[in-house]
Amino acid sequence: MTPQEYASQFSKYTFDYFINSALNNVPDTIDKREGSIIYDAIAPVALDYEALAIELQNALLMSFTQTATDEFLDYRGQEKGLTRKPATYAQVTATMTDTAGAPAVVQVGDRFSSEGADPFIYDVVTPDDDGKVVLQCEQLGTAPNHYVGNLLPVTAQSLFGTGTITDVSVPARDAESDDDFRARILGTTDALAYGGNIADYQQMVDSLQVTGAVQVYPTWDGGGTVKLVIIDNDYDLPSEELINQVQQAIMPTDDAAVGNGYGLAPIGHTVTVVAPNIRTIPVSFTLTVDGTTDYDTAMASAKQALADYFLDRRKVWGTLAKGSRQYALSLYRSQIMSTIMAVPGVVNVTKLLLDGADADVQMQYTRLKSELPELGEVSISENPANQA
Template sequence: MNPDELAANYMAEDFEYWLNLMLDNVPDDDIDQREGSIIYDAVAPAAMVMAQQSLSLANIVKQTYIKTAQGQFLDYRAAEHGTARYAATQTEVKAKFLDSDGNPINNVQIGDQFASIGETPIFYTVKKINDDLTGELTADEPGTAANSYIGQILPVTSNDSLSWAEITEIVAPARDEETDDHLRDRLLRADDWIAYGGNITDYLAMLSKISEVGAGQVYPVWNGAGTVKLVIVDNNLMPASADLVKKVKNIIDPTNNESQGYGLAPIDHQVTVVAPTPLTVNIAATVNIDGTHGADIVKAKIKTAIEEYFKLLRQSWNSIDAKTGRGYSQTIYRSKILSQIMMVDGVINASVPTLNGTDQDIALVFNNQTSQLPILGEVVLDG
């Protein structure tokens, strides 16, 4: 019997199970055992308590093992493995501050606060002022809510010189708190390989500890002995910004102390950090829509479905090649895009789509020089 079966057995021991078991042991068959009878009313409360105890035992069994533990129980199991659930992070943005003539002002201070416009404002705090008088701000609330906001912000801290403030760039998108499923998968995979001495697993562990990094690929000995290339994406699984690339580089192998072991990288490792090369994929297909659905609405749903497929591709972008057990491999299949199209309500038929004008699947390039990241481009739907 495995833990799942044991828990299922306990779950089956409900009120009716215990009540019937007790009534079956009443010695005299002539005693009235119907609901409302003396014997029924005497054993029913005990049956309810026993059923609750069985449920508690089932939960104990489930929370004992990483495979089935949830919430804080899973957090405790993570602590036993020397790790913890990834906390939600805060969005980092870059903003400009202008006077009434459109010139940058120089009196915005670290700690000043701003807010986005809209019904539910996002509050930001200035963390750094750059040499060009732009500022680096961090959203006050952790989570992904601020990842998509670019535009005007209003001062919360009074500033008479300020006429216009605007977020111009998302430097490092945030992530939400790690889910049970993701943490469980990470814990169950943790013993596959040991992170040690600058091996691939060690570099992946380094990247996992940098909250702004969503995923990464590792290319060892890419430019000779002792060289390592790290290709990183942000928490939106999009190419890392130049600022994020610089930050990761300085954490792992500081620019001014390359190969000296002042970062996380082992001594004599020369680490290069880059963002992947975006591969924009334009898609065209002929779609037949039934007469009961609006064509524009259905086409919008198709584009959303295809974008979801591309998100799934980016989520597995850093997966090791299953065939070789090393390196990376990913293919954009026209058949899977067609499947996404056909699952949209209102579509009755569709042609196999073309990718960038060709009738071929696209195998992404992953080598020491180039690492491509699939980005959905234009979607043209005829019919």
């Protein structure tokens, strides 16, 4: 019996259930109709009992990881030493110039705003003499992740000319959802994070809150060497700024620090942080739609469904395969067809090719190569039956 099935048993305990149960114990010689003395005396208690049954049903659901939500799911995670991943702040790289076109001088803490009716506010984190500035958004979450454009000064700036965000160097993430956190709790293994093992490095990188996932390759270039392959919070290639942040936190690269225990890495470990290898996968297929949906609308929805599928696969990129000590990630034709078939109005998908072949695609993971799938060109042919 599942928690939902068990909790559903409380659904029968309604106001009618309690008042009828009580009235059945009252002799028929007494008036039991609605509005009678005995009915009016029992009704408030029956109503309270119904509310109590609802509370008991909720308490039961909140006591299981499979059905708990919000703070109750947090409690379940704490029992396994896990906490929900919090939302983070996006960091961006911008160029600043003065009215003469020379690099502008800004200070740590100076504030700038994006354009628009509902702007994002950024604080200067790292100014630079060459006019390149690292700023951090004041708003938590992913909303600022894709803003690239002009900046306006909020803090008064003398002779300020222009400010432009050129790159979202460290994308933010939203707070971990109930579904994602629940999956992480239920998928937790008994691996102990200790002494620089794989679980320890995963925990180190995750604690930085700037990456979406990491793959750990121990002894990749000899004893004591560790390679960390990371992706950003958008589950995409990390920027050089993000790679450098993780590298300096885990093991600074100056000669005095390498292998000497400066940073989070254990003494004796030489850590290299890199980005994965992008593998672009074109997809082509023939689409058949019914008479309820415009073909162009179905085609656009199919492309979005494909993009969502690739994103979902990248979200598990850093997970070790079950029953194995290897990373494994495949793109399955059957799953892609099911994803497209779920688009409203689509009745059939044929001639599906992934990377030009009628076969599933498996990413390669070795000590030298770690592939991250990216959706390439999507070519959709219209079934002539759509035009009949």
